[in-house]
Amino acid sequence: MNLPDDFAFTQGSLQDAADCLRRFELRYIKRLRYPAVEAAPALQFERRTRQGARFHKLVQQHLLGLPAETLARSLHDDPELATWWETFRRTGLAGLPEQRQAEITLQTYLAGRRLTAKYDLLALDAGGEAVIVDWKTWRRVPAQSYLESRLQTVLYRYVLAKAGAHLYGAQIPPEKIRMVYCFVARGGERLSIDYSAEQLRKDEDYLLNLIAEIEGAEQFTLTEDESLCRFCTYRSLCERGGAGPLDLLDEDDELEEEDFVLDFDQIAEIEF
């Protein structure tokens, strides 16, 4: 087991492990970078990913105080995104608690391992509801059971329950936590998933087992479900076919870009 002591589990890495231990090993232990195309056609996939990122940025800017109308004027080059934005303006924040934190990251520890969750929006009322909002730009709304089983749902609710006390004023009772997926490309349709103490215990057991499985793995086995390989960049290494078709992928913002920021103040005179 070569996982660094300070390794932080995210929803992405946990989902990778749940889908395919081999993928987890390649990406997080061997740190093998494999720049194959995720989905075809690649440029269309890229466009969707960038649209999703830009939408999230718009929400962030709005919550920082930029007027919605000002932001709307910037969308003249992307009618689809403009439609999403209008949807957000009408419904995005409706009914949510007033104390709002955008793009906040929380962390907690489980079995000596760090778990981190980066939230699009946390909306809380001290003593009242604690709502996790996640904007989705997917073209279709999946079944609730699918979302409930996603590691994002499992991890985000668990981490908020364990690490959100300072935002709430006290430990957040699981029953007060709710996760809301907001599908802006589907007219702002929402899918809400509640939480409970019993679910927290189940989730904790699930996470403990998953972490134990990763840490105890002597061999990181390749998934038998080849449908999970369609959008995996390691599929050529595993001889598992070509890039999956984009129309089967409705999770454009789930395939995260590697998080990297180049410090511009490193720039001085450089050979070129």
Add this chain to the structure above:
Amino acid sequence: MDRPEITCDYLGNARASSRLASALAHIAEQIIAFELAAFYNRRNRQRQIGKRILSGKLQIPLTPEQAAIAAAPPDTKIWLEGIAGSGKTSAGVGRLLRLLELGIPAESILIYVPQRSLAQPYLQALRRHSGYSGGQVAVQTIGGLSLQMVEAFWFLIAERAGFGHPHDLPNFLSLESVQYFMIKIIEPLVNQRDYFNSVRIDRARLYSQIVDNMNKAALVGFPIDQIAPRLKRALPGGVEQGHIYDDAQTCALAFREYCLANNLLDFSLQLEVFLDHVWNLPQAREHVRMRYRHLIADNVEEDNPASHRILADLLRLCQSALVIYDSDAGFRRFLGADPENARRLQGFCDAREQFADSKVMSDEGRALGRALAGQLVAALGGSAEDDPQPSLITEAHRYHPQMVDWAAGRIDELVNGQGVSPGEIVVMAPFMSDVLRFALVEGLRARDIRARSHRPSRALRDEPAARALLTFARLAHPRWHMRPAEFDVAFAVMTAIDGLDLIRAKLLTEMLYRDGRMLPFSDVKSGAMQDRITYELGARYDRLQTWLNNYIEGAPTEALDIFFRQLFGEVLSRAGFGFHDNRDAGNVSMNLVDSARNFRWSLEFMRRYEEGTDLGKDYLEMVDRGVIADFYLRDWIADNDDCVLIAPAYTFLLSNRAVDYQFWLNVGSEGWARRLYQPLTHPHVLSLGWPAGRTWTDDDESAMNRQTLGRLILALTRRCRKEIYLGYSELSESGYEQRGLLLEAIHGLLRRSAADNINGKARV
């Protein structure tokens, strides 16, 4: 020492040219060096014993003076100063943990550093102490903060900042994109008006110095139209030199005008927009005030006046602060570091503390540092009673390879003879040439010692995987008329096909590369030749050739990054091909993809304003011109093995890490003290503290060189726990005699020791 000559025949001087190339590499490596601290600090030994702060699992060992800093009330603003290795950052880490223990939300704490990697001790302390639940501490640099803030508040300031399309998104330029647009805008001016006609250095360096001038203006805080007046006032080099500065000024203004017209932001414009517009927005101020209530600013001496201005405001706004200043440092001056200006931040603090004693170096090491530095600058020297010799080991050689062999032999004694951990050894030189690096790595490998080196100045295009991908890109896009040379095709085929050596690859290419296209293996008519190549390799070749031909006959994309990814995923990374399960090839390919994609995105953005760009072709042309690829932190983070580090001196220094043993090689080199030759810019004259109207003299140059080297020596010795080995060869790598300032200082020291011996003072 003479003032650096601004010469017309610089390129014709082989020796100077060699020095120039080395210096360039040196600078590029310095820039990357900061990123290395991430993993070095992880192993930084903590020798302090004393109190443990914080209950439960959040514990680090602190001395009483560190503990006092950590435990100061949470509404205190403290200025902490001390030499390297005196435990300031550990005190800062203790302070951070203390704030968290008091229940202060982590996201309200800002760690502000000149370079993200310098925040690693803080982040690692948090990561290593399981039990903390809550938010995450923010880490910012002036670059990161300005980027985030300009992007977030763009639509509120774009119009008043003078951008041509205030309702469109901004386009933050990567270094490559800056170079591309600089060439596009300035090259016609240079060609038409015969600019810089008396400066004989590479065009690329000219442009990068123009960028450097603009960055300096933004960091220091003067308008870019004052670049030439400032340089001319301080560096009067006659009419011709004045023209050079005027040319540089005109080019900077032209580039700025183009950026404003097209929503492009290079670093200098990003910073100016941040400081002049975003930072004045009430919404932005309020966001920062609400977000960051507690400030820990480390290594402020390595930061620039723009950062100091922001820090001064943050100090006014925040509830508590700890500002940490490293004495005798300020090594990022080439990036605008201004240690004198940093001192002004003291005025915003309630308390001032000083750590005087090193927790790292031995008495002998301290004596050596003082004695050597004292040879250069009297004020840096120590007591006459100091005896530097016990920590100093040196041996003179006639030839450079002998010195390298000596160093490898000494390291062998340490590692294999005395059981020293390789990670406790660093080998330094002012510049780390390919030759020196190779000789050292091979010398150590022969002794079964693992070594690692960082050569960030090595261009991506020089990596075999990247070379192969770039060659295939040329083959796959015949309409660009950039047909690759036969040898390049052979090299690419060899790299792409697992098991194919260069000889057979050349044979294949000679037979099958015709008129810019690759023919199928079946076109090899000779059975003997087919046998020699083997059918297995021939089949792999066919798979590659078929893929390329299908691509050409299909609808080739102008998105070169997509082409790279398709070729990688569908052929090169498959079993039987050279990139399969190949970590280096994967990393290089990914970097090339990132580079080409960022370039494409910048140019796609421009298409709404002007036509005439051919994305893929333009990228390849930039590669041909020698544009380096962006470099990426993740490559460096991954490299954390316990190996001997081989690095330029500043690379090691700015990693802010201590080791037991240091090897200083090429101690005769002038590179230890001499400033980079820069005919268009000047780090001191363009600094905040340079008095208007004062002329930069030879005496200034000499004093600056001595001061720089003196401080470098102190800094290195303060990061050494046991011994320093000095490697000297009479003749340099290029065969020239070496008489640099460091050698002069060493000679002075040895003469003094010899005199002390005669007088019975020396202890050895």
